[in-house]
Amino acid sequence: MKMTLWQxxxxxxxxxxxxMATRFLPFIIFRxxxxxxxxxxYLGRVLPGAVFALLIVYCLKDVSFFRYSYGLPEAAGIAATxxxxxxxxxxxxxxxxxxxxxxxxxxxxx
Amino acid sequence: MKxxxxxxxxxxxxxxxxxxxxxxxxxxxxxxxxLMNVSGFSFVYPLVMSICIFGGSLEFVAVSMLLSAFxxxxxxxxxxxxxxxxxxxxxxxxxxxxxxGWKKFYLVYAMCDESFSINFTADIPQDVDRGWxxxxxxxxxxxxxxxxxxxxxxxxxxxxxxxxxxxxIMTAMFVTIFAEQWMKEKRHFSELAGFASGVIALxxxxxxxxxxxxxxxxxxxxxxxxxxxEKMWETGEDTE
Numbered sequence: 328m329k330m331t332l333w334q335x336x337x338x339x340x341x342x343x344x345x346x347m348a349t350r351f352l353p354f355i356i357f358r359x360x361x362x363x364x365x366x367x368x369y370l371g372r373v374l375p376g377a378v379f380a381l382l383i384v385y386c387l388k389d390v391s392f393f394r395y396s397y398g399l400p401e402a403a404g405i406a407a408t409x410x411x412x413x414x415x416x417x418x419x420x421x422x423x424x425x426x427x428x429x430x431x432x433x434x435x436x437x
Numbered sequence: 438m439k440x441x442x443x444x445x446x447x448x449x450x451x452x453x454x455x456x457x458x459x460x461x462x463x464x465x466x467x468x469x470x471x472l473m474n475v476s477g478f479s480f481v482y483p484l485v486m487s488i489c490i491f492g493g494s495l496e497f498v499a500v501s502m503l504l505s506a507f508x509x510x511x512x513x514x515x516x517x518x519x520x521x522x523x524x525x526x527x528x529x530x531x532x533x534x535x536x537x538g539w540k541k542f543y544l545v546y547a548m549c550d551e552s553f554s555i556n557f558t559a560d561i562p563q564d565v566d567r568g569w570x571x572x573x574x575x576x577x578x579x580x581x582x583x584x585x586x587x588x589x590x591x592x593x594x595x596x597x598x599x600x601x602x603x604x605x606i607m608t609a610m611f612v613t614i615f616a617e618q619w620m621k622e623k624r625h626f627s628e629l630a631g632f633a634s635g636v637i638a639l640x641x642x643x644x645x646x647x648x649x650x651x652x653x654x655x656x657x658x659x660x661x662x663x664x665x666x667e668k669m670w671e672t673g674e675d676t677e
Contacts, residue, residue, distance in 0.1 A: 334507040339482075341509055342499050343489040345516035346523070350548050353527030359535050367528060370659065373627045373666055375529045375557055377655045379615040380631030381522070382550060384651070386608040388644040401608070408609045412616050421616075422457045425609035430602035 396437045404429030447569035454559055455577040458551045461606040462578065466585020468604075469496055471593025473586075476500055480590035487586040491549060491579055495519045496586075521649055526553040533557070537568045547575040549582075551607075554614045624669035630658040 330338070357363045392398040408425025415421070438446075466487065473483040482503075486496050495516055502512055526548055533556065534544050552575045561570050619628060634654030638647040659666065
């Protein structure tokens with residue numbers, strides 16, 4: 328192994344500290360009891376919609392849409408999830424159903 | 438109510454929300470622990486890393502970091518790029534996590550994609566303590582991840598059944614959470630801004646470095662169209 332134990336520990340510590348910086352920063356800047364600027368309150372209200380959309384893109388970032396299987400299993404899995412959710416609106420059922428469709432496709436079809 | 442009952446009630450309410458994460462985290466955590474194991478690391482590494490870092494994608498990247506030469510600056514830049522999205526979670530949770538006392542420290546420390554998504558969207562019943570609900574969601578999620586990583590590191594080579602595609606459970610979960618958010622609101626400027634920025638940044642910058650440009654795009658769109666968005670928001674609320 329190229330790293331010494333201390334270098335490994337430092338690498339893990341840096342990863343942890345960087346992660347915690349991104350999680351704690353907003354709470355450190357905008358403390359309880361102090362008035363949060365209007366623009367930040369506006370962001371707090373409207374950001375989540377964009378964030379959930381971005382998370383879906385993030386989950387699909389490594390899917391290749393121009394090579395076999397063209398993202399079709401992913402599209403089918405998402406479609407199944409959405410249809411189930413529109414129909415029954417049971418989160419666990421939608422998630423399980425969509426995942427089942429995807430697993431069947433990648434294991435047996437493609 | 439006695440304190441014990443308050444805790445138990447919050448735990449009972451929180452647990453079902455975390456079930457998809459139990460499945461997803463055990464699978465992904467197991468894969469991560471196993472990867473660490475075959476890369477030549479003792480089980481102590483994934484155990485410590487899953488507790489301290491508690492961020493799946495960075496932990497997978499950290500495996501290759503640990504196998505290369507020591508590069509502290511590169512490590513920090515990489516970690517900040519992968520984790521930058523948490524800044525948006527924090528801004529969204531400022532109100533909900535307000536006044537949570539000592540719990541707040543743990544809630545923010547353990548604010549992964551999944552715990553944020555559940556705690557932001559869950560409809561918590563009036564008679565359930567919000568703080569403890571958030572706390573148990575975060576704690577359960579982290580315990581799934583840590584135990585999955587540990588099991589993978591210890592018993593990874595014993596598993597042979599075909600789990601190919603099981604990681605889609607996380608995508609499916611974010612899709613339903615997105616659908617819930619979509620149905621709650623009448624106007625969808627923010628969701629569409631998220632998709633547009635994400636897709637365009639992904640095409641332009643590629644899967645390794647698209648997140649920060651995508652976040653910048655979202656902020657720019659929300660800033661430029663603030664008047665319009667706020668107007669939409671008001672009319673959306675009026676028609677309810």
